[in-house]
Amino acid sequence: MAISYTPMLEQYREVKSRHTNEILFFRLGDFYEMFFEDAEIASREMEITLTSRDGGQNTRVPMCGVPYHAADNYIAKLINKGYKVAICEQVEDPKQAKGIVRREVVKIITPGTILAESLLPDKANNYLALLHEEADELCLAAADISTGECVWATFSGSSRANTVCDQLYRLLPAELVLAGKLGDLPTINSFLAQRVSTCTITTLSNADLTLVSELPSKHFVQQELPSSTVAQAAVGYLLYYLHYTLKSDLSHINKLARVNTQDYLILDASTLRNLEITRNMRDGGRKDTLLAVLDFTKTAMGGRLLKKWLEFPLLNPLTISKRQDAIADLLDKRAVRESLKELLNNIYDFERILTRIEVGSANARDLTALKTSLAVLPEIKIRLQECHAEQLAGISIEARTHVDVANMIETAIADNPPLGVRDGGIIRTGYDLELDELRSIARDSKEWIQDLELRERETTGIKSLKIGYNKVFGYYIEVTHANTGAVPPNYVRKQTLVNAERYITPELKDFETKVLGAQEKIINIEYQLFVVIRDYIKERISEIQQTARQIAQLDVIISLSEAAARYNYIRPNLNHSRELIIKDGRHPVVERLLSGEMFVPNDTELNHRDSEIMIITGPNMAGKSTYMRQVALLTIMAQIGSFIPAREASICPIDRIFTRVGASDDLATGQSTFMVEMTEAAQIIKFATTNSLIILDEIGRGTSTFDGMSIARSVVEYIKDKVKAKTLFATHYHELTELAESSKVIKNYSVAVKERGNDIVFLRRIIPGGADKSYGIHVAQLAGLPKRIIERAQQILHELEQCKANSDLIPPTTKQQNNKHTALATVSLFSSSIADELLNIDVMTLTPLEALNTLYRLQNKAREESGML
Template sequence: MTASYTPMMEQYRDIKSKHPNEILFFRLGDFYEMFFEDAELAARELEITLTSREGGHNIRVPMCGVPYHAVESYITKLINKGYKVAICEQVEDPKQTKGIVRREVIKIITPGTILSELLLSETGNNYLVLLYEEDDTISLSAADISTGECLWTLFAGNSRLTAVCDQLFRLMPSELVTVGKIHSLDTISSFVSQRIPSCAQTTLVVDDVTQAEQLPQRHFSPEELPGNPCVLSSLGYLLYYLHYTVKNDLSHINRLINLDTKEYLVLDAATLRNLEITRNMRDGGRKDTLLSVLDFTKTAMGGRLLKKWMEFPLINPLQIIRRQDAIEEFVQKPTLREQMIEELGKIYDFERIMTRIEVGTASARDLVSLKASLAVLPAIKERLNSCGAKFWLDINLSLNTHANVVNMIAAAIVDNPPLSVREGNIIRQGYDLELDELRSLARDSKQLIQEMEAKEREITGIKSLKVGYNKIFGYYIEVTHANSAAVPPNYVRKQTLVNAERYITPELKDFETKILGAQEKIVNIEYQLFLTIRDYIKERLQDIQLTARQIAQLDVITGLAEAAARYNYVRPQLNHNSEIIVKDGRHPVVERLLKREMFVPNDTTLNHNDSEIMIITGPNMAGKSTYMRQVALLTLMAQTGSFIPVREASICTVDRIFTRVGASDDLATGQSTFMVEMNEVAQIVKYASARSLIILDEIGRGTSTFDGMSIARAVVEYIRDKVGAKTLFATHYHELTDLADTSRVIKNYSIAVKERGSDIVFLRRIVPGGADKSYGIHVAQLAGLPKRIIERAQQVLQELEASKSIVSVSQQSREQIAATSTITPVSLFSSSVADEILTIDILSTTPLEALNILYRLQNKARKETGSI
């Protein structure tokens, strides 16, 4: 038997049936209520009381609720946990409706469509990404509805899956939507789950394909629209989803950007992670990242743009130089820079304020913040009048001060309005005549009552007559029974008391109507005036959005100039010789973390002539990884237009930076440290070009010595012969240094070490030549291993070196090798004694000198073999 519910519960069930994947917040009076499974889920997740309600015919249904005025905090909790929320409001006035008030879902809040300031990162974008595949081509479309940005890019060929994952890692979406069939979707979903765990994943079913196909033309100009049908479909489905959830015209999404990989330095997911450019590897936060060092922006808009610039560095030298010229001018004009920083500090996030104005959620406080922000622009333009760099000239020329908007808000909105726009007290006195009259009436009502009371006493002669008010009967004239004979005929009896009668007069009734309706009218008039002002600003949406983007650029350049001045950064020169030449380069992050010591700078020379591959040997903890990351970060900074921490530098633009640094595993997908390492190396050698920069650290350590060294050597040779990329290759396999003997483009470098007896000091300097020791036991001692372990390790090392057990091969094995191969056996460990013997000029050495040499070499050999 089918349960029979109350009309209100049937209304709820009908609406809920259309939103099975969202938690339905159903408005009842001053609360949003949830019922059935939604109530049980919300009560558990929000830790609120689960009750029940009569549903009809003695059926009780689970129920919980939250007050409407505090709903944002509860929605925030649910969205952060990956849920979606549908807001169902009353769309009719209950006072004018008979029966059930009509309700509709006015918006659906998902992780990718949030607009609440509580949920949004101030300096980060909140992207919703949609993937659509057609004919082995994947189109990625993304939008941040809080700022109005819309991006697209297209991936084709065998590398499309990797490229999609890399782009997702750069954008860090909060929600990923897929449409139709996508090959390798499981791989993409697994990557998102592992690398972007906070990203919600949604499958979209498009009910009206025709409507979706028409949406791009409504939002973007014809010259912005791509010709590729796959991209157009992707954009249409993205906008369709946004309209379905936000339920607004979304006219603020009006600018389309193509993320063309040919225009940007490509950073894959591994490089972004390893170099800790905008997120650290520890917890994904900003602390101790390159972004945290360079971010001197003063506005939220500038903070978001700086992050984009660092994740999408430029390739075009002219665009880089344009930024450099602007930074240089502000470095050379410290007073102007300081003044600009001060002005920027007064600007609110009016890019997102304009979005709230467009979707109808802006408050009066938002308008006051917009006014304060735009009011700064004349001073900024005045500062820019003294600038000569083309970047500043272009900004100044196109920067609109929007004086009309500033003046309107200043004239209409009070300085400190309440948060709600439906409670009054937001419009200034003197802005609207009718509003002023009503306010005067409401404010002076007490005095008017006293004047009316005095007037009636004089007319009737009743000295004890009183004019009063209560909530049930309204305004009244009260006369004691003793004076009832003096009551005028125009008095109408309203209520009888024990000792008195209460009356009403036409004049008092009119007064009551005015007074009681005044406050309600005041609130309604103020709200309508607010809507008029908001609509006026909305008409200028695109112009103010453009201003917001210009302020963001101005803020980023000013901040980079501040970083350059504060940290003693230098403008790098750009060259077309495919060279990276750095003099006294410093790691931009590490040098900021050092408190009690100076950072040791180092030089770098990379080119395609005689230093294409740098093989770097030396002990752990000596600075190899820091040095290699440093070169990559300096190159990246240069291509964002930033100045860099060097004495001088000449850098060519690179198309990609690849890094394989450190040891990590991916146990969730069953990949060991070594497998992760090999996967990353495979991606590097597959996609790198002669214009790329490759950073490889300790390839082959996750397997046996012979396997690891063989792989490392093969990788270096492949890069040398097939790729031709500028490469920094750090290794513990000293045997690889012999590659420099047979190749013009390979150079050996090592970390300088100073020995003091049994102690060592890492000098942090990169010097020409290879290292002949790893100093592993010394590093273990520095790490704090117990003395007994250190002593035992030294003993074992001496035994191994004495017996040559690691590399010894039986005579029989050697004979077999000689019989089956023409390859000459190579010792895995070099000997300093042998090296010195090879340098002796025997023919010119006297017998006495030869005897001294022999004595010295014998002592040295004893030390190396542990015989003494």
Template structure:
């Protein structure tokens, strides 16, 4: 039997039936209420009291609620836990409603559409990304609605899934929307869960492309729209999702930009992670990253742009040089740089303020913050006239001062307005004559009541007579029962109390109507005036957004010049000879972390003549990884246009940087450390070009010595013969240093170590020549292994070096074809009965994984022949 609920709950159920999995915040007076399953869920997740209310037929239903003015904090908690929230408001005046007040969902808040200032990261974007695939074309559309930024990209070929994952790692979207069938959906969702774990994944299944296709034309110019049909569909679906949830015009989404990988140095997810450019590997935060070292921005807009510059370094030397010129200009003019820093310190995040104005959630304090921000623009333009570089000159000319907006806000909005816009007090006195008159009435009402009370006491002779007010009965004259005989005949009884009677007079009633009407009119007039001002600004949002972009660019340039001034950075030269030449280079992050210790600088020279591949040997902890990362970071800094920590440098832009650094596994997908290592190596040799920079650290350490050494050697030779990329290759396999004897493009380098008896000192210097020791036992001693273990290890090492122990802990071949080697105590890597098959292999065409499979098969065969299987 169906339950007959109260009219209000029936209305709630009707609204809820149109939602999918959103938690419904249902407005009742000053509260958002939740009922049924939503109440149980919200009370648990928000840790608020679960109560109940009468639902009809003497049945109670679960209920919980929150004050509407505190909703942002509660919504943020739910969003951070991956939920969506639908806001249902009253959409008609209760005074004019016939029956129950009409309510509608006015917006749906998701992780990618949240706009509350308290819920957004100041120095990072909050992207919503969408993926759509059609005919092997994987399309990405993304937006940060809090700033108005819109992007799109298209990925083709067999690598499209990997490439889009790399892009998602850059964007770090708060929400990913999937549309239609995606071939790489498993790989994408697995990557998101592992590397972008805070991203909520949504499936859009009810979108009408016919309706959605019209939306891009309402936001962007025809020149900006992609010509590719699949990309057009992705942008259309993205806008459809936004309009469906936010139910607003979203006119601030007015510029669409393509992510063109041919314009940027490509950094895949592994490289971004390994080099800790914008996020550290420890907890994903900014601390101890390249971004944290270089960020001296004064505005949130500038900080977000600096992150983009770091993640999207440039390829075009002309554009790079323009940024360098601007940094040099400000570096030489401290008297210009310092005033600009101070002026930028007065600028709020008006990029996001504009969005709140567009969607109607801005308050008067947002407008005063916008006024404060815009008011410093004339002085910034004037100060930039002292600069000569083209980029700074262009920025100075492009910045508009928006004096009309500043003057309107200054004239209309009070200096310290209240937080809400429905309580009055937001419009400045003198702006509107009618408003001033009503305020005068409201302001003088207390004195008028006081004067009336004194006059009535004197007229009636009742000294205890008093005039009061409450929301239910309005104004009244209260007289105790003891004085009832003295009540004048024109007093009309209004309310009876235990000890007194309350009356109203025609004069007091007229005053009440006037005062109460004035208060209501004040609030309405102020809101109307505020709405007019807000609409005036909305018409100029596009122009002010462009100014915000120029301010962000200026902020980043000042930040980079400040870093150069503080840390003694030098302008690198740009060359077209495909060389990377660094003199006395320093690691930009590590040198900042050293306290009371000087960072040891090192030289680097990579070219395609005689130093294409550098094989670097030396002990752990000596600085090999720091050195290689340093070269990669200095290259990235150069291509973003920054100065770098060197004595001098000449660098040719590279198209991609690949890194295989450290040991990590992927247990969620069942991949071991070694499998991850081989997978990443395979990606590098597949996609690197002669214009790339490769950083490889300890390839082949996750398997047996012979297997690992063979793979490492095969990888180096494949890069030398096929890829021809500039490569830094760190290894503990000293045998690989022999490669330099047979190739003119390979050079050996090592980390200098000074021995003092059984102790070693790492000099942190990279010097020519290969290392002849690994110093592993010394490192173990430094790590604190017990003395007994160290002594036993030293004894064992000595016996191995003297030939008293077999060098390889495995049986020697006993096959009759290998009898001539039976007496040998140390077996050569390629001296066995399977030599013929090895000699027949073309290892230059093998991938690392193919080499691994062949080695495994040959090893199994050798063991069978030995009788060890």
């Protein structure tokens, strides 16, 4: 038999039936309550008490709740654990409701649709991304609803999944929505699990296709819409999901931009990670990254834009030069720069404030923050008039002052308003006549009560008479039992207490009606006035957003000029001769981490005449990797328009930077170190052009020495003959230095080392010529291996060197005979079945564990056949 619940619970169940995938926060008075399974989940995840409530028919249902004013913190816990939350509010006045108060879900909060200021990172975007595939075209659309940004891109061909993953690494979306089935989903899922593990994946189903097709043209001008119908559908699905969750018209999402890789230096996810440009490899944070070194921004808007500039360096020399001019202008005008920095300190994140105004969640403090931000704009424009760079002049023109908005907020909103928009005290005295009159009544009520109390004492002669108030009975006159005989006839008994009686009079009742009505009217009028002001600003959101973008741009330019001033950076020249020349370059991050010692600078010259490939040899820890990363980072800095740490430089814009750095197993996909290495190398070979920069560090070390050396040499030769990209190639294979003897575009370099007896000192200088030693034992000694191990290693090394020397004395014909006998002996070790099995193994796809198992099995088989078992 079905249970008949109370009317309130039946209402809850009806709403919940439409939101089965979300935890329902059901508003009851000053609390959000959860019931049934939602209560059990929420109490566990939010670590709050699980209780129960009468459900009707002698049943009790699980229940938990949180205060509405503290809900953001609890919601954050659920969102961070991958849950979604539907907020169900009372949508009618309880005093006017007939029966149970009507309630509706007013918004759905997901990881990608968070708007609460306390839950968003200040200097990072919070993207919601969507993928849609149709007719072999994979489309990505993404939006940060907290700022109104919206972008799209399309991908095709066999590498589209990898390219999508590169974009997802840049966006670092909090949520990825899948609109339909994706053929490349396993690849994307694997990438997200490894690199963007905090991303929540949502599947969009049962979308209203009419709305999907209509929404793009309602938000964006025709010129911004994708020509591709598939891409336009992806944008439509994204907008549909945002409207479904936020339940607002989202007019602040009004500008659509295409991510066009032809306009930017392409940095794939591997390169972004290896170079630690915006996130470090240790914990994904910004500490010890290029972003952290360059970030002197004063606003959250500028901080977010600087990150975008670093992840999307420019290709167009003219655009780069304009940024350089702006940085140089502010670098020369220190007083102007310092003044602008002080002014920017007063600017709040009004990009996100505008969004809260749009969706109706802004409070009076948001408006005062917007007013404070807008108030400094006239002074910023005045200071910019002292600058001459074209980009700074453009910012001054494009950034408006919005005096009308600032003046309205100043006139209407109190200086220190409360957080709640229905708490009263948000409208300034003098703004509204009716409101002032009601406030006067409320303010004077205390004095009126005191006067009435004195009059009644004199009239009745009851000296202990007093007037009080409580929420149940309202205002009352209290008289002790000993004095009730002196109570006049117009007193009406209201309540009897142990020691006194309480009365009301017509005069007191009229006053109560007037005062209590005034308080309620004050709150209602203030809220209505606030909504009018908010709507006035809402109509101007688009133009204020444009100003916010200009302020963010100014903040980044000031930040880069500040970095140049503090760290002694220089302006790199831009050349058209396809050269990369750096004199006394320094690693921008490493030099900031050094304490008590100077960073050793190094030169770099790469061109397509006589120095296309630099082969760099030298021991571990000597600085090869730091040097190569340094060259890549300085190139990126130059192409965002930044000045760089060097004595002088001339750089031709690079179209792509590739890095093959480090070695580790990819456990998530079961790929071995060598497989990861080869896969990345294959990607480089496939996509690099003559205008690219390639960084290869120790390629081929994941397999046997001869295999690795063969592959490394073959890769270098292919790059030289086919790709012709500027390349830095660090290796321990000293044999590769022979390549320079047969090619004019390959140059050998090594890291200078100074020997002091059995000790060595790394000089950190890159010098012409190859290294003649590996210094591996010295490095082991520096790493702290026991002395006994070091001495034994030196003994073994001496013996091996003697064997090699003796081998060199053997005549060539004898060597050939010995090699032949050795080869025959080696072949005879294996039966034909073992040899066949070895030949059929695909070594490139074996994981480390599979390789060990295979080797163990073949070893046992060989022992059996040789009679050893």
